[in-house]
Amino acid sequence: MSVRLKLTLSYAGFLMLAGFLLLAAVWVFLLRYVPDEWPALLGIAPNRQLLVHAFTPAAAIVLLVLLVLGLLGGWVLAGRMLAPLARITDATRLAANGSLAHRIRLGGPPDEFRELADAFDTMLSRLDAHVAExxxxxxxxxxxxxxxxxxxxxxxxxxxxxxxxxxxxxxxxxxxxxxxxxxxxxxxxxxxxxxxRTFEREPVDLSLLAEEATETLLPLAEKHGVTVETRGDVAATSGSPALLLQLTTNLVHNAIVHNLPGRGGVWVATRTRPDGVVLEVENTGERLAPELAARLTEPFARGTSRISADHAGVGLGLAIARTITEAHDGTLTLTPYPAGGIRVTVELPLDRSSGIRRAAAPA
The missing domain is CATH 1.10.287 (Helix Hairpins)
Known part of the structure; x- marks a missing residue:
């Protein structure tokens, strides 16, 4: 049976049950308060036997009418209630056939169907953007x-x-x-x-990864005449140490290469927030338009004015960094400075159970 038919039978059944209980209450009331001999009223002296003969056919007619009304009304009401679900089903079929541009845009009050339709529209928007990407x-x-x-x-x-x-x-x-x-x-x-996301999660300290990445890339920074400074506290998160090191290395390498040769600077910092940990990589450089900065995390996206002659790269450094960040349930944000340069901020979940502690520096 369809859901509409099940709801119709349920409405009719509840209506019949309510009618039966109401008639039963009336019958009990009459049996209790009507004596065998009633003073003559309009020339009629009713008793229980006459009451049974008079009440039973009327009760049957009432129950029959309730049954018909319950079936017809239940069918109509069930159809109206399930109409939003039919629209969602149609949108699902269209999405299954490859049409991700369709949106339900269900109107009406914010009920459960409206929330389901809005969530489905949001999912379609993300799928559409993901497929296009x-x-x-x-x-x-x-x-x-x-x-x-x-x-x-x-x-x-x-x-x-x-x-x-x-x-x-x-x-x-x-x-x-x-x-x-x-x-x-x-x-x-x-x-x-x-x-x-086929990696196993382990406790990771971003501050140690930042130090390792800057030490590895120090010869490259010296070659370009760029100074690199690393600072920050313990930033405990969880994930793949190899991928997070790749993330940090890509950001620092990108900051060194796309900089001001001979007079540039790179600042790498980590810190802990109440709800997560932050890795920031800032660098000097040429001025970037906001619309260009927004596209730098796309695969193979490059700012032509930011490519040096000997380190053009493959155009995947920031795209890999964004992919690794999202795989660790984090966010990556690019903020260009009006005077030139950019700040890359990576926010990752805080791992409170890691127990990572930085050893105290010797006196």
Whole structure:
């Protein structure tokens, strides 16, 4: 049976039960308060036997009328109550067929159906945005992977057609193109691993990861003439130490490379809030438009004015950082400064059960 039919039978059954109880109450009242011999009223002297003959057919007619009204009224009311559910079902079928642009936009008072429809619309919006992002990512990844492969093919064709052995410059160019393709492939694998959340969570101190990342990238900072400062307290969270180190390293590397050569600075800080931990990476640099900063976490998005000649990268540094942050139930925010430079803020859940403590510095 359909839900509408079940509701109709339920309405009719409850109405019949209520009518039966009401008639039973009337019958008990009459039996209790009507004596066998009643003083003549309008020339009639009723007794219990006559009352039974008069009451029973009327009660049966009343119950029959209640049954008909319960079925008809229950069918109509059930249809009106289930109409929003039918709209949600239609939207679900459209979404299953690939139409994610449809929205229910259910009106009326804020009841349970309205909340369900609004939640479904929100889910469709997120799915639509996610699918569009994945399509852009697939197109960009195909383009980015095709470029080094096409360059490699061209260089190999030149080497094959040349009668002399390949020179050193050609080999260096092949090596650089191959390294770029490998870096891009590894970056895609990191994004895929983080997006699937197939890692085990462990207690992690972000302040230690920040120190490790800055020490690793210190030679790169010295090469670019950029000073790096690290400060902060213990920031205990939980997650994959390898992925969170990758996140921190990407942010610090991005801050060093996209900076003011010879006079830039990078500041890495961690702190704890009542509801979470924060990792902040600030750097000097050229002025960024807010609309450009908002797109920097998209895969393969680059600000052309921020790419240095020798460290263009593969365009996945901030995209990987965002993916790792979201995989750890956190948020990543980019805040460009009006005078130039940017601040990247990563907020992650606080791990109160980790028991991480920073050892006291020796006197």
């Amino acid at each position: 994945q399509q852009r990512f697939a197109a960009n990844a195909s383009h980015e992977l095709r470029t080094p492969l096409a360059i490699t093919k061209t260089l190999l064709d030149v080497a094959r057609s040349s009668p002399s052995p390949p020179d050193r410059e050609l080999l260096d160019r092949l090596h650089a193109v191959n390294v770029r393709a490998i870096d891009l492939t590894e970056a895609l694998l990191v994004m895929s691993r983080a997006g699937r």
